[in-house]
Amino acid sequence: MEISLADPIVAGKILWFVGLVTWLVIRYRPNRTSRKNKISKTARSPVETFSMMVSFTGLGIVPLIWIFTGEVSAFDHAANWILTLFGAILFAWSMVLFRITHKALGAMWSVSLDLREGHKLVTSGIYEKVRHPMYSAFWLWAVAQPFLLSNWIAGFSGIIGFGTLYFLRVGQEEKMMEQEFGDQYRDYCQRTKRIIPGIF
């Protein structure tokens, strides 16, 4: 097999993989800190566990299987440099946003629907613009994926996977936050959108 960097298909796979590793690096410390921070309340449910697995599969497992085993290669399609470059820009933007949101949330971050001891509502910085900037970052990743991976299944599995998590979770998360923070959260919802500043 000949691997050529001058091929946008190969370059797209490499760029996607670099993005994944970057994300793992960004998540490493928040993951460790959050384990030390006691959970005071949780809204984790079987549906939440299921949707996290679906998201993980779509954004990670399916692309990895395609890249490393060539499974589902019957669904491969052509690639070109413009689309690959566009995907790389979206993925890079997603990683920058991940870093910003982790910095802003700090110890309040959880991988799932948890509230920490002494949980404070963050409404400044990036959280002044939208309520779910980390989910905006995941959407950017999901949308970047079909531009980087020239396979219909590996490309679109991210949108399906993260979309499932997003739509099953966001309402539950807002309900949990409203129960905890009451009017403070309701006011915050009045001034902000969910994902795209001023639009959605």
Ligand code: SAH
């Ligand atoms: N939905 C947010 C955060 C994702 S992490 C985003 O997309 O940026 C999920 C956890 O973050 C939730 O369990 C909740 O406890 C916490 N969280 C969400 N919004 C928050 C906020 N504005 N301030 C503090 N914690 C928040």
